[in-house]
Amino acid sequence: MLQNEKQRKFDLITLGRACIDLNAVEYNRPMEETLTFSKYVGGSPANIAIGAAKLGLQVGFIGKVPADQHGRFIRHSMKKSGVDVSNMIDDTEGRKAGLAFTEIKSPEECSILMYRENVADLYLRPEEVEEKYIAAASALLVSGTALAASPSREAVFKAISYARDNDTKVIFELDYRGYTWKSPQETSIYYSAIAEQADVVIGTRDEFDVLEGKEGGNNEATVSQLFRYRPELVVIKHGVQGSYAYTRDGKVHRGLAYKSKVLKTFGAGDSYAAAFLYALMRGKEIAEALKYASASAAIVVSKHSSSEAMPTVAEIEQLIAEQSQ
Ligand SMILES: Nc1ncnc2c1ncn2[C@@H]1O[C@H](COP(=O)(O)OP(=O)(O)OP(=O)(O)O)[C@@H](O)[C@H]1O
Numbered sequence: 001m002l003q004n005e006k007q008r009k010f011d012l013i014t015l016g017r018a019c020i021d022l023n024a025v026e027y028n029r030p031m032e033e034t035l036t037f038s039k040y041v042g043g044s045p046a047n048i049a050i051g052a053a054k055l056g057l058q059v060g061f062i063g064k065v066p067a068d069q070h071g072r073f074i075r076h077s078m079k080k081s082g083v084d085v086s087n088m089i090d091d092t093e094g095r096k097a098g099l100a101f102t103e104i105k106s107p108e109e110c111s112i113l114m115y116r117e118n119v120a121d122l123y124l125r126p127e128e129v130e131e132k133y134i135a136a137a138s139a140l141l142v143s144g145t146a147l148a149a150s151p152s153r154e155a156v157f158k159a160i161s162y163a164r165d166n167d168t169k170v171i172f173e174l175d176y177r178g179y180t181w182k183s184p185q186e187t188s189i190y191y192s193a194i195a196e197q198a199d200v201v202i203g204t205r206d207e208f209d210v211l212e213g214k215e216g217g218n219n220e221a222t223v224s225q226l227f228r229y230r231p232e233l234v235v236i237k238h239g240v241q242g243s244y245a246y247t248r249d250g251k252v253h254r255g256l257a258y259k260s261k262v263l264k265t266f267g268a269g270d271s272y273a274a275a276f277l278y279a280l281m282r283g284k285e286i287a288e289a290l291k292y293a294s295a296s297a298a299i300v301v302s303k304h305s306s307s308e309a310m311p312t313v314a315e316i317e318q319l320i321a322e323q324s325q
Pocket residue numbers: 204237238239240241242243255256257258259260262265266267268269270272293294295297298301
């Protein structure tokens with residue numbers, strides 16, 4: 001369903017934040033005791049773009065970065081990874097890059113300390129989104145965090161309306177970061193509005209609970225509600241317990257997590273999305289795409305970064321082959 005049948009220039013464009021990750025170099029300890037951090041590009045939609053480009057998709061990015069050293073680092077790193085950055089806008093009003101300090105206390109106890117005051121990404125304006133760019137893509141992935149504040153929120157709505165007008169598929173990655181929002185009620189309203197218009201929705205069980213404005217929701221109720229609207233495919237992730245893909249025709253596929261020597265847990269979701277979309281775009285069945293997604297995530301959780309650690313197709317296929325023996 002996501003194959004680039006019209007042979008458009010881009011298989012995928014992602015929209016949202018491109019930031020900086022500062023990952024603890026001395027891990028297995030609290031951040032208070034960490035003295036050095038390694039710098040990587042971060043931010044879920046930037047990570048997904050980098051991951052998908054590494055797998056060989058033609059990928060573009062829409063977002064705003066500061067016109068400073070951090071912005072230039074992000075731009076150059078993404079370009080070097082094969083992502084088209086022609087529609088990455090420079091903020092010239094002194095706004096900053098989001099910073100994510102990651103704490104790796106143990107493989108199971110990871111957290112992120114975010115600096116997201118006055119961040120450039122949330123200042124992307126609707127008039128800065130180019131219809132021609134979106135029309136040149138087979139699919140557009142929007143990140144939920146880009147809906148957290150205006151004018152980035154309106155930029156997402158504009159981008160989706162261009163996607164509809166130009167027959168570009170819309171993928172909504174819920175990517176919920178609570179501290180970016182004013183209230184869970186606000187998130188639920190905007191998440192529902194976008195999910196109803198998307199062709200594909202991807203998120204964790206907890207994120208779907210945020211969308212629904214409740215706790216302890218169940219997958220069947222979630223998908224039957226969403227299938228009343230536009231979505232054709234809904235993917236619900238359950239961490240190390242694996243994930244489920246539901247299609248409008250009533251089919252359910254389960255993706256099992258692969259065994260991994262876990263170093264940290266973050267980055268799993270982004271590498272999962274990149275490989276899942278890659279596989280679907282290359283014409284693989286959903287069950288196979290779930291294997292690519294889960295294997296990709298298992299590789300990234302065993303490595304230090306989220307973006308630089310994105311695997312190649314050969315690495316993913318090797319893991320699948322090894323663990324199916
Ligand atoms: N510890 C693990 N070992 C192996 N695979 C894992 C592990 N944790 C997650 N995964 C894989 O990654 C997929 C996505 O993980 P998860 O449900 O935690 O998403 P997420 O919360 O979006 O990730 P992130 O931590 O990056 O925000 C899972 O479905 C699973 O296949």
